[in-house]
Amino acid sequence: MKKILILGVAPVQAEAIEKLNDMGYETFAIAMKKDGPGADAAQHFAEINIIDEAAVSEYIRENDINAVYSVGSDLAMPVANKLSEELGLPHFVSYETAYACNHKDDMRNRTKGISGAVPFEITDEINHQTAIEYPVFVKPTDGQGQRGISLVESEEELPAAIAKAVEHSREGAAIIERYIEGYEISVNGYVVDGQLQFTLVSMRETWPQYPGLIHKHVIDPEIDYPMASIESAIQAHLETLHIDNGPIYAQVKVMHDEAFIIEITPRFDGCHMHKLIQYYNEDDLLEKTFKHLLEDEQPIFTNEEKVNPFVLEFMCETPNQKIDYTQFISPKGTVESYRYYNQGDTIRPVNGVYDKVGFFIYPLKKEEN
Structure with a gap:
């Protein structure tokens, strides 16, 4: 064994x-x-x-x-x-690739100028003046989970945002990125020998009061995404970063039918999307991944002839207080739910603003879109 x-x-x-x-x-x-x-x-x-x-x-x-x-x-x-x-x-991938995807400055430097790349600057200076047009996102160069991220509307707000990002960076640096207008999506994919063999796009719905913080993932096959641009941008990043095999996750913004890669990483996402995908088209990506990694069994994916639109909705709450799950009501038709804590436990700060405490998965109803 x-x-x-x-x-x-x-x-x-x-x-x-x-x-x-x-x-x-x-x-x-x-x-x-x-x-x-x-x-x-x-x-x-x-x-x-x-x-x-x-x-x-x-x-x-x-x-x-x-x-x-x-x-x-x-x-x-x-x-x-x-x-x-x-x-x-x-x-599946080299240490060099995994390191680059965990360090936004390294990833941006490697992918500068390719399809789907986002304009950026890197600084550790609190009083840095950006040449990128406002609004901008300011992030730690090596963070994840929305920690230390700010949407900055003006020059006056920038120093505090840089300080916040630097504080959350192990390297002590911030990356300033152009804010891409348009809608936000997630792409879960699978790569075999350098080529995307599976691509599934889901709509990201964020909390309006907390830009960038995820509220829902929606898989709806009726949404008309610019798949040519999305797949071109992802493939360019795969080739540049040398992601040759295994699962990939990308956070993408779409502006005027053009895809921009916000983040891409050679792993499963942290939002349980493999569960949502399995409800959607019965593809068990976790099992396929482990068979590929451990038994060298290349995955075979569905042709998506039979699909069921689904939603994954997060329960979120302000951290550093006791969780009260009685405030959350299960959406109609919920097929799975999960609590990260026991009732009354103290919520640990992850992004430190509005943290996930659990989730619901349920069928999509068109009036929700």
């Missing part, structure tokens, strides 16, 4: 661990603390900081681990791929 180590124990990692359990693998998980459902879902758990490469490497050797992987975490992917390279374990 192969032994698989998952880095992290949050709900998204717990889903991967549970899938591996169902597939008959022996599961291991590590995290700095036993503070997520993945710790109990795994057959073996140890308290190890996932970015402590020496400690993780020792754990892999001591337990004869056959593969190390993660989902939903840019922080984990560089470690997983670096150690996989060093220890001769299976992996």
Whole structure:
């Protein structure tokens, strides 16, 4: 029986661990603390900081681990791929690629000028004056999960936004990006030998009072997306970043039918989209991914002749207070729901503004669009 180590124990990692359990693998998980459902879902758990490469490497050797992987975490992917390279374990992309996708400055520098690239500047100076026309987004160069992000409308607001981004950056730097008007989408895809073999677009609905923070993902096959531009932009990024195999997730803005890549990463998203996709067209992307990674079995995808429009809606609340789930009402027809906490637990700050505390999945009703 192969032994698989998952880095992290949050709900998204717990889903991967549970899938591996169902597939008959022996599961291991590590995290700095036993503070997520993945710790109990795994057959073996140890308290190890996932970015402590020496400690993780020792754990892999001591337990004869056959593969190390993660989902939903840019922080984990560089470690997983670096150690996989060093220890001769299976992996989809190189450490260099995983690192670039976890560092917005590196990714933007590598993809500058290609199809779908967004104009940007990088600074660690609080009083930096941008040449990019307002409004702009200001982000940590190496952040994820919407931490430290601000939408800036004017020059007067910029210093505070840069300071906020720098504070949330391990590298102490901010990236300033052109704000792309238009609608926002997510693209979940799968790459085999450098080519997109699966592409699914979902509409991102964000909270109006918190720009960029996700409220809903909507999969509706009746929406007419500019697929040629979307796939061209993603393929250009795949080739430039050398993402040759495995799952990919991209956050994309569409302006005048032209796609712009906001983020792209060689992993599953952190929004449970694989669940929504399975309800939509029955494709089990987690299972296909693990068969590809662990058994070298190339995935085969549906032709989407039979699809069911679905919505994934997040429950969100202000962090650093006790969660009260009685305030949330399940949408009609809910087929699955999940709570990140027990009733009355204190909400941990992730983005620090309006954090996810759970989700509902339910069929799309046209009056909602």
